[in-house]
Amino acid sequence: MAYLTLETVEKSFGATRALDGTSFALERGEIVCLMGANGAGKSTLVNIVAGALASDGGRMTLDGAAYAPRSPAEAAARGVVTVHQSTDRLGTPGLSVADNLLLDGFADGTVPFLLSRGSVRARAALMLRRAGFELPLDRDFADLPPAERQLLAIARAVARDASLLILDEPTASLSRREAERLYAVLGDLRRRGHAILYISHRLGDLEALADRVVVMRGGRIVHEAVRPIDFDKAIEAMIGRSIHAVRGADSAVSGPPVFSLQDVRLRSGALPLDLDIARGEVVALSGVLGAGKSRLLSAIFGLHPLASGTMLLDGKPYRPRNPRQAIDSGVFMAAEDRHRSSLMPTGWPGSTIAGTIGLPHLARWFPAFLTVGARDLTEADSAIRRLGIKAGSGRAGMETLSGGNQQKVILGRWEAEPCRLLLLDEPFQGVDVGARADIIRAIRSNSRRATLIATSDPEEAHAVADRIIELDHYTLRPKQAVERSDIQGA
Template sequence: MTAVVAAAGIEKRFGATRALAGADLAIERGEIVALMGANGAGKSTLVKILSGSLAPDAGTITLDGRPVAFAAPREAKRAGIATVHQATEQAGAAGLTVAENLLLDELCAPGGRLFTSPGAIRRRAAAIAATIGLDLPLDRDFADLRPAERQLIAIARAVAAKAAVLILDEPTSSLAAGEAERLFAILGRLREAGIAILYISHRLGDLAAIADRAVVLRGGVAVGEFRRPIDFRAAVAAMIGRPFEAPARADATLRRPVVLSARDVVLVPGARPFHLTLRLGEVVAITGALGSGKSRLLSTLYGLARPVSGTVALDGRSWAPGRPSEAIAGGVFMVAEDRRRSSLLPPEIPGATIAGTIAFPHLGRWFPLGVLRPARERRAAVEAIARLGIKARGPDDTLDQLSGGNQQKVVLARWQAEPSRLLLLDEPFQGVDVGARADLITAIRGSGTTTLIATSDAEEALEVADRILVMRDHTLFETEAEDAALIAAVGEVERAEGAASA
């Protein structure tokens, strides 16, 4: 069959960085192709080129066998390539209704005035919504919609525009399991209608549930292709360039003292009890879908929530903090998922600098008499800038002057500025580029602190952890097994989750 869309020999450089080095990709009608690859492999660059956001340095793109070149996303969309981005707030216009957002493309096109009466808009919008089974109230404001609902509006618009190719960038990153299943059902219908779909996701459960084929990028080129059922062990080997084996480094921690022990813990009513043991200096990652309970567990250990039942001990003593201040006093620190809301001071507040941000939770300990000494704060900041490779002019830079990756380095440095018994990290690599992620992983693994990480990205867990656990329905599952790749175990649990919620 002739591919609906094909990219051949695509090359792209950004200065000295070669993002794509001759990448090839082809998708046929009625096919869902997953694009896999580690951060920095070139996935985002290839998607931007296909969607018209970037021009390639070399190579060709064809639609139904005809060469095409796009100077802007609107040209790609007009040609039949529609992209639904991860940031769902860009999928429509706040202040307009669902009906008006469904008709945005038509209202803005020549002849859009034909739909200016409220009745005409509602009738046309209802017809568009029906194409994918969208049942939202047509008079709701786009700003009031959940991410999943915004995403479906963008997909409905693409179908209405008769898109031949639909590109989905991390479509389930902010969806609950039930919402993801609804999305998969809609994509299945679009596949039956002959639409070619490119699906970018780190989530193995997504790929197992929906993809007909997976293409793996590494170093800017396609290095592997896997047809359904996808062999995750082989796919990960292609991603990292070597056979994947469970980390041997976990064995070294088994003889160390236990720092935290949780027995028969039930996080929420109806969940199954689980055990958890963390040893000195061990880095343990918990992965699982959104809403699986990862953040709830960290919040419980940090005093933001209480378990239904079970016991937790820190260094052999009962551990049940009633609030974060008690957790901090006991040596348990936490970096929350949303660094802007939980960790960054507004730039207009005095002290909202690198030095002030790092020092903030330690002021009582560092300055017990209440007299601040800027030199003490600056020393800690200078040390952190050097140790984590924070790109800044100096400790007096404000956080709004830094990239997301460097902001996250400052947040980690804050909690590494004082010794702790347990460090909790909730999605620590979210919104962080590949270089900053490597620096963060080095800092986490080099600290010697017992660390528990919650991440929805199995690839991140593999990179940073001595041991990986999977959480589903607020219950932990060990993934280690003889001769079984951790990545395959993660995929199995995610597949089980998808089957359970279907």
């Protein structure tokens, strides 16, 4: 008998049926990768297993016994622990790694509060040895990189005797090296008999880890595959159509290239990358984690230099030394982590919709720091109407908006000034399916600029792009280019 089973589980939210009689099973010593587009039902399924939601019908068993947790704490008591995608939720800043490792014990009383510093470190070190890796015990959680925050959460889960570990997009903010470290830890846990449910549709994750792939669409499981896995079929099952199809309005591609890369190398020794992007064209860079997508966009935006090669903007040499020079040239970028790169802290000046949109344009809109004319509010109200941002006015705080509406504001920021090249790094991360459709529509409706998108999500790439270029992380060169005529099946 499987370790975890779900039999015809159902869940609705009003008229929306999130799970439609879903059945699923997971064995000990197995890593199952759960794939699905936004709105497919993945999060609902995981939240029911994790005890965050109650099902409307169906049955679950865990290790042969009935299983219906009423809270994450109750699920954890049965050995089911979830590690969330947001690394900020995995620990407490201001406390050391050792303190964070013992938090669960402090909370449930199994670890006494009155412990010497040495005893805290000794207990924490033992937890890490049980998990099979090391972490800097005295470092503040706030100073840990994303990968080490993930590992800390996994160590806490192992210490709680988690027999079933649920990981939600754990590599979303990790580098290639950090992801490979996580893969090694998970492989060791699998060999030790842990069951792992891994939510991802990143091909690098699937290739490295999956014993089995399960694909959800419309609240149902529509495809399963075991190694060797045909990833094209899995992607087609996820998006519900051929990977040579695309949704969205036609863009008006015309004229000579707006932007060109010629013989570009991001690292010395890599093979060269060449690319032309025309006005009105949307090009998606796809590929596994660490392929070089974000690094290429950052170089174009002036965050770090190329190893070699030439960039041309409107046919003229382009080599910004910093983002300000890029912005002054009409090259704009929305980075992957909007909270760290694009949003001001709550309560600070500029933390409203108007402040967020106006921030990079202040010198142009308000020369000599004379904030006259309320240009930022005018642009904010225009973006609210144009992009369907759910907010009463441009004075609304960014913290009051959903992830999708925050991302619309960031897009509105870069539509407020004439743009020659728009760079978007993982623009749909943390965005619900409705907001994603609005963002795709806005990206594809602008015929005055060229757009270059980095995405690890094959569905996103096929939904938004005229061309898709897959980067090989070993060579940082186009491994596969899919033209729009191929995408459309023409």
